[in-house]
Amino acid sequence: MSDIPVLWLNGSFNHADPWLNVPLYIWALVIWWVIVIPVAWFTLKMLKWDKYAKFHGLHYAKKNDSAAVLIVDFMGEADVIAEHKAKCIFDYSNDDYEIDIPDIPLNIIKVVGVIVAVLGVAVTLQYHWLGIIGVAGGILMYFVNRVVPWVVSTLFFYPTKYLTDITWNEAILYKIGGVNYDCKIAQVLQGGEWDRYPVVNCGGISVEIVYDNNRWCKKNSPQNKAIKRFCKQWNLITRMIRSIPSSSLPGITSGD
Secondary structure, three states: OOOOOOOHHHHHHHOEOOOOOOEHHHHHHHHHHHHHHHHHHHHHHHHHHHHHHHHHHHHHHHHHOOOEEEEEEOOOOEEEEEHHHHOOOOOHHHOOOOOOOOOOOHHHHHHHHHHHHHHHHHHHHHOOOOHHHHHHHHHHHHOHHHHHHHHHHHHOOHHHHOOOOOOHHHHHHHHHHOOOOHHHHHHHHHOOOOOOOOOEEEOOEEEEEEEEOOOOOOOOOHHHHHHHHHHHHHHHHHHHHHHOOHHHOOOOOOOO
């Protein structure tokens, strides 16, 4: 008898509603995803996340595998900020990249796409509406020269241009999770670790203390904006100089 399947709640959710004739389990799924999940997320955010806004920097420092900085201003207000926001570190996600697109036989895939789309139309007209899936797949295959670059650029995780120890599946997970590796990239480009002066260790995270009397660490302060503006101008000038051939620069000649 134990092998005989038993309906959950005696199949109560298999009945259809009297208005649209939709099974009740469909409505239960809609209510679960549209109402219950958003309300639970908002409640947990209010009770477990926003309540500890002062310590959000520890969370981001842990996720980014970096340090945290305790910023104290001239009024004695203190905030724990992740290292990439507390220090003048370049935002490498705004850099211009030439994303490598894999070589694929475009013409062959386009021909196959046309065939699949035609077969999908035939299946839809003669047998079943699921042939629409074949039509959609054939269209995607026909426009493969646009689809593939879009997919590659969407899944692209900018630290992979600088850090070689990130696998493709880690890159996708880190991109979805919003991991910031600006500190790691800056360390690699600098040639190693920079000097840190951790005062305390909180939850396995090194925390430094900075007395910010001039408010340059405040994200929206005029001082912080001025520093970022100067860094962008400096980086732009540096790129322009590097793009000029050394032989055309005054006082610099290329060796034989």
